[in-house]
Each structure stands twice: as C-alpha cells, then as structure tokens.
Amino acid sequence: MGILGNLAARFRRESVTLELDDIQALILRSRPEPYVGIHAMLHVDEAEGGRDLVRRLARHVPAASDWTEERDAWMGVALSHAGLRALGLPETALKSFPLAFRQGMAERAEQLRDFGENAPETWEEAFKPGNCHIALTIYARDDEALDRTIERAMEEYDRSHGVTLLGTHRFGADADAKNPFGFRDSISQPTVAGSGVEPQPGQERAIAAGEFILGENSEAGAPVAMPEPSILGRNGSFVVLRKYQSRVGAFNDFVRRHAESEHEQEKLGAKMFGRWRSGAPLVLSPDRDDPELGGDPSRNNDFDFSKDPRGLVCPHSAHMRRLNPRGSELTILTDENIHRIIRRSSTFGPKWSADVSAADDAREDRGIFFIFISARAYDTIEFLQQEWINRGNFIDLGEERDPVVGLHEEPGHFTIPADPVRRRLDGVTTFNRLRGGEYMFMPSLSALDWIGNAGWR
Known part of the structure; x- marks a missing residue:
C-alpha cells in the first residue's frame, strides 16, 4: 500500500x-x-x-x-x-x-x-x-x-x-x-x-x-x-x-576509505544516516538492509531509541537520530515535539551510483531541495542548525557535526560507539553545500x- x-x-x-x-x-x-x-x-x-x-x-x-x-x-x-x-x-x-x-x-x-x-x-x-x-x-x-x-x-x-x-x-x-x-x-x-x-x-x-x-x-x-x-x-x-548541491562522490569516497567490503560500506552509510538505503531503520534491522521493512509505512517508522541508549546500534551522531532523537536521553533537554516538521524535500539530478567519485561532483547537477513546513519554521531551522546539526553538545559529542548535512569548514569526524572502544572516523567534509534558500x-x-x-x- x-x-x-x-x-x-x-x-x-x-x-x-x-x-x-x-x-x-x-x-x-x-x-x-x-x-x-x-x-x-x-x-x-x-x-x-x-x-x-x-x-x-x-x-x-x-x-x-x-x-x-x-x-x-x-x-x-x-x-x-x-x-x-x-x-x-x-x-x-x-x-x-x-x-x-x-x-x-x-x-x-x-x-x-x-x-x-x-x-x-x-x-x-x-x-x-x-x-x-x-x-x-x-x-x-x-x-x-x-x-x-x-x-x-x-x-x-x-x-x-x-x-x-x-x-x-x-x-x-x-x-x-x-x-x-x-x-x-x-x-x-x-x-x-x-x-x-x-x-x-x-x-x-x-x-x-x-x-x-x-x-x-x-x-x-x-x-x-x-x-x-x-x-x-x-x-x-x-x-x-x-x-x-550534494557531493555524492565525496561521500562515496569517504565510505570506501573507511570500509573495505561492499556490505561494510553499506553498513557505514547506514550508520551515518540512521537507516539503510531501503529506509529500514538500523534499530529494527541492525545487521543488514531489509527492503520489505523499508518500504512498509506501517513498520518503517515504528521505533524509538530508548532500547539503544549507548548508540551501539544507531550512533547518536547519525543524521536521522540527530534530527529526531525520539526516546534518546539528551544532555541538553528540549521538547522534541515543538521541533517536529512536515517534510516536502525534493531530489534532483542523476540517481545515486556507487561508481561516482569526488572527481564527478563538479560535473553533475545533483542535490536536494530541503523544504519543510512548520508554524515555527524559522525558529526550528535555526535551532536545528545551531544545536542538532552543527554541534554535538546535546549528545555529549562536543563540536562533532551532522555527518550528512553539517557544515565542515575543516575536515571533521564521525563517532561510532562500540565495545570496548568507540570508533572515530576522520575526514568528514561538507557533503551537502548550500546553494541558497529563503524563509517563505x-x-x-x-x-x-x-x-x-x-x-x-
């Protein structure tokens, strides 16, 4: 359906x-x-x-x-x-x-x-x-x-x-x-x-x-x-x-640099986004993608992060978890419900391909119009940009930024919690460059x- x-x-x-x-x-x-x-x-x-x-x-x-x-x-x-x-x-x-x-x-x-x-x-x-x-x-x-x-x-x-x-x-x-x-x-x-x-x-x-x-x-x-x-x-x-403007090639290169096999590369991408490519959330399918789950609107959003308090399944810094921390314990308390948004984003340009590299980014018009609707739209985007996207204090990660939409004026890093020692992957750059916008x-x-x-x- x-x-x-x-x-x-x-x-x-x-x-x-x-x-x-x-x-x-x-x-x-x-x-x-x-x-x-x-x-x-x-x-x-x-x-x-x-x-x-x-x-x-x-x-x-x-x-x-x-x-x-x-x-x-x-x-x-x-x-x-x-x-x-x-x-x-x-x-x-x-x-x-x-x-x-x-x-x-x-x-x-x-x-x-x-x-x-x-x-x-x-x-x-x-x-x-x-x-x-x-x-x-x-x-x-x-x-x-x-x-x-x-x-x-x-x-x-x-x-x-x-x-x-x-x-x-x-x-x-x-x-x-x-x-x-x-x-x-x-x-x-x-x-x-x-x-x-x-x-x-x-x-x-x-x-x-x-x-x-x-x-x-x-x-x-x-x-x-x-x-x-x-x-x-x-x-x-x-x-x-x-x-x-989405720098898909730079993202692909980053994933390839930090993961060897195709499955490990897919898993690292999922760790950065919080979902597998199909839309299946990590917390419901930790080890591999599940396209049937990802395409099922009655199941693909039926979760929170209360059973993953340490971020061992879905990292605290994952893009999806940052922008909707549902059930997470936040260092800086906030009411999640007043930052809810209706998304109307739209994708343009060629479909994703694993073959794209950073050298291709300047030649392809590829990206996304990030559009959302809210009675508090300007307050919400400024809060998101200041606290949840371009800082990590609310999840005890200092200045670590969103790995997908954060502005990385200098190469940053992405933290993956693990036992006994967490992984910190260096070299995160600005994978989505802002080309313009307006409050409407x-x-x-x-x-x-x-x-x-x-x-x-």
Whole structure:
C-alpha cells in the first residue's frame, strides 16, 4: 500500500477539526511515489501585476479537504517577506510577521551557521537577498501530468505583467523515493491533530495542529503568534526552503576509505544516516538492509531509541537520530515535539551510483531541495542548525557535526560507539553545500484571495 493509500485507510472525516477547505493541500498532502515536480522562483517588479498573478495562480491551488485522495498533480504557492512588501501589503501587516521572517534567510546567516562555502554571497542568483518573492511548487505523478500543470501555470504567468521568472528547477525520484545518496527520503512525518488521520505505528500521538497551522492551538496549549489581520495569518504556515548541491562522490569516497567490503560500506552509510538505503531503520534491522521493512509505512517508522541508549546500534551522531532523537536521553533537554516538521524535500539530478567519485561532483547537477513546513519554521531551522546539526553538545559529542548535512569548514569526524572502544572516523567534509534558500509564508486560500484582490483597501 502506497503513502496515499495508507493515509486514506486511516482517514476519518468525522475526526476533522481543521478548516481543510482553507488550507493549501501541499501542507498536508504527501508527495506521490514515484514523484516528479518543479520549483519556480519569481520576482515581483510591480505590485498590481504581482497581485494579478497571485490571484490567477490561487485558482489552481487545491485545498487540503481531499488531501488523502489520489491526484495527478497539484501546486502550492509561498511568499517571502520581501515578496509581500513588493505586492503592496500595508506596513501594519508586514510588521506583524516575526523578526526572523522579516529579515529573511540571508540576513540570518549567523543564526543559521551559514558560513564559508555556505555563506549567502556564494548563493545562486535567484536566492540572493530580496530576489525570490514567490515560490511556486508543483508535484506530480508523472511527466505528462507535470507538463499539463506547468502549462496551466505558464498560461497564467503569460497573461500577467510586472513579474519576472527568475528560474525553474525540475526534480523527481522513482518509486523508491531515494535522495541523491541513494537513501529513501522523508519517511518520518508527524501526524497533525485534527487532520482526520490517526497516528501511524511508532508515533505516540498526533502533534498539536498549531505546530503546523497558524491559528490553532500548539503543544503549549495556545496558538503561536501569527500575522495580522486574521484573514492573512489564519490557516497559513511558514516554509523553510534550502537548496543543496550534494557531493555524492565525496561521500562515496569517504565510505570506501573507511570500509573495505561492499556490505561494510553499506553498513557505514547506514550508520551515518540512521537507516539503510531501503529506509529500514538500523534499530529494527541492525545487521543488514531489509527492503520489505523499508518500504512498509506501517513498520518503517515504528521505533524509538530508548532500547539503544549507548548508540551501539544507531550512533547518536547519525543524521536521522540527530534530527529526531525520539526516546534518546539528551544532555541538553528540549521538547522534541515543538521541533517536529512536515517534510516536502525534493531530489534532483542523476540517481545515486556507487561508481561516482569526488572527481564527478563538479560535473553533475545533483542535490536536494530541503523544504519543510512548520508554524515555527524559522525558529526550528535555526535551532536545528545551531544545536542538532552543527554541534554535538546535546549528545555529549562536543563540536562533532551532522555527518550528512553539517557544515565542515575543516575536515571533521564521525563517532561510532562500540565495545570496548568507540570508533572515530576522520575526514568528514561538507557533503551537502548550500546553494541558497529563503524563509517563505504559505498563506491560506482565503489569504491568497485577500492578497490578490488587495483586500486591505
């Protein structure tokens, strides 16, 4: 059973408490497997023309009311703070957004630890400060459905004026939904309370809707601060968009350097990610990959780390365990549930191959758009970047960084706990280089209409 089939089987419309008719489907709708799609970045040159395009595109953005049902393609629209300003929103509304969102991702480089080769001055032109005003994303089941939806979007763009298309980037993955390094991606997704779906095995309970949807109660028992007026903020959410160039060859070379046999190389990669390539978690299959387990959504997330307190099965520094420490004892305490995110990452470029080496990295356009949705998106990504990705204090590993997405300005190391002596592998480099990003706001459908029709006048 696929992702959507699994969701449909667990969906109970009588349990819905969210205003699904007003929420963009992309917030709740999982991408298909296999999937293809496109990201388009636009700049608003003239407010009236920009609002006209928003109004036109809004007609093609589906609501989340049918989010568990099959669909060939769908699109979502998000706006940066600079974009909202360019669209002519009143100053009172612009100032009601949180500071981090108002400043934008580039200006938050210090908080995000985006230094050196990840610094904003190295980013692609579309992501330079103030450039990306509108981000349009389309997901589809196949190229035919994608092309039809792109054609409709381009027809609306061609009929508008005062907006410049900065660039587009197609992406996609096969039925295994693997990332550039050959590992199944975006398995662990939170269940949103009030969405009508019960938690999957391995999830203790649904997460309060206000962690993802503005205007709903959060884990703290009250809504997080949202933009005003209410029609602008309610039922929207925030989006983190970060584009990475993946250095798959450098990763392959690192694994080959520290493990001899093919099986040992696969196992080392699994230790770094926390899962085998199929998606099977190490804690459920410690010694070898289990594709049947990895492809089973009712089992591949049914675990925590409480029975592996020393990290002998899944290292504390593994990418997956860092970003979702579920059941781990952390040196620096934090509430895991307020850092939960809805992942919408997308892979682009050639499929992973063991034959790729570091010499190939400069020649191949391969990477991932790391995209997630949360009512606390900017706070969450800055916490993750500062504490869980680019430090190791919370797991007693000092300055050891995430081996997959950490910024390694100098070669770092990866620690594998073992009896009697742990292994420390040196030579970890930046396997995912940041090429740009932005903080975006994904308005509700009524807010898109309000913006498109200048409802503040």
